[in-house]
């Protein structure tokens with residue numbers, strides 16, 4: 001493919017037209033070269049995407065640009081000036097700000113309070129700050145009211161507050177980490193509109209994403225990183241998303257197989273009229289659904305509409321006020337997590353850091369987490385570390401977990417590789433039911449396809465899956481039926497063979513027509 005961008009990114013080729021230059025950056029960790037001689041340049045006022053497989057080195061690169069990590073070798077130039085960044089405060093002084101995937105806003109505070117927190121010296125905390133927030137919001141078309149309470153804002157608006165927060169601190173280059181992972185299609189369109197407005201005003205946006213179609217629709221240039229090395233910087237009009245994926249992987253991708261339905265009429269998990277109250281309001285109301293052997297039921301919803309609580313009641317982390325949950329005919333409504341797992345329910349949690357993994361422990365110890373009482377970790381009540389280690393080696397092989405060994409801490413793995421380890425662990429106990437929250441969040445396209453194949457294979461053997469995902473392509477691609485959850489109620493049911501992402505997005509926000 002002759003897509004390499006050889007000309008300097010700026011029309012004039014003048015170094016000062018470049019917002020960021022990365023030259024010969026190398027970063028080593030024990031047993032891993034995370035970045036090796038990485039070189040690329042980002043023109044001012046453009047949107048520049050960084051893509052690569054899980055563990056390719058994208059986050060490490062961004063951490064160096066944001067002052068959280070120091071390169072071992074190489075140079076970073078910002079606006080033509082060579083810089084040495086020792087902290088995020090350093091980075092922001094040079095005009096580089098970062099917006100993380102997990103928002104860091106306090107719900108019970110106003111937009112102004114959130115924005116000024118830690119930056120009180122700039123414009124105070126009162127009228128001056130509010131005026132500045134309004135000015136920035138107007139200048140970049142963000143539509144933010146400084147007096148709004150963050151709790152009242154939707155996901156898209158919260159993200160705009162995060163963007164405003166870094167602009168308020170003087171950022172002229174903004175790094176976004178997988179910004180669309182939590183957005184519905186309409187919000188993605190809005191965000192991309194905002195990014196175009198930002199670049200018109202001379203702001204530079206650098207972003208990491210695994211969603212290659214989106215990358216191609218919004219980026220001016222795309223830099224591909226493979227195993228720590230820069231492979232190419234391409235123009236979006238010169239490549240398809242498949243070619244981009246092949247550049248990431250370094251070989252041709254297999255064509256995905258479509259599957260016949262494997263749904264049986266045997267109900268494995270039955271959720272009947274489940275109602276749950278929390279913090280003075282009803283978070284789940286009369287939720288009823290059956291999971292059959294061989295079936296994937298997808299749950300589509302904007303974050304915060306009860307899907308997390310639904311998972312919690314199914315997994316025994318919350319007891320419903322009303323209703324009943326049965327596993328193969330047995331009432332499990334008041335069972336605890338351990339008993340439910342032992343009865344054959346696998347669990348891929350939404351927040352892998354809080355619920356799925358012990359970051360400071362090695363991979364093989366994490367293999368036993370939540371399964372201490374089951375083989376191979378335990379035989380007749382005695383822990384068998386050796387068996388757990390051997391099985392971890394198998395998972396690393398089968399799930400392509402990129403790691404120097406099974407003895408390093410899980411915290412040192414890239415996000416996508418942590419996720420692959422969790423999925424490998426949960427699938428190895430041959431569950432009857434898999435409760436999967438965002439199973440491929442942060443996972444690259446190749447690994448996502450492999451995980452979908454594994455889930456489909458297990459479904460053929462009779463696995464029933466409750467799939468909660470913010471990735472509508474995933475819901476459509478993997479589910480046998482999709483249910484929409486809105487304000488704690490199931491408000492619609494869709495056939496994945498005919499529904500579009502746009503229709504699902506509308507139903508999720510309550511804007512669309514009801515069930516088809």
Ligand SMILES: Nc1ncnc2c1ncn2[C@@H]1O[C@H](COP(=O)(O)OP(=O)(O)OP(=O)(O)O)[C@@H](O)[C@H]1O
Pocket residue numbers: 029030032033034052053054055056057058059060061402403411412413414415416417442444
């Ligand atoms: N603090 C650390 N200690 C040891 N190794 C690390 C550390 N941070 C990253 N690595 C390793 O560096 C490599 C690159 O990781 P990085 O997180 O940058 O990848 P990534 O491209 O962002 O992946 P993903 O798409 O999965 O988030 C991986 O092999 C990872 O295990």
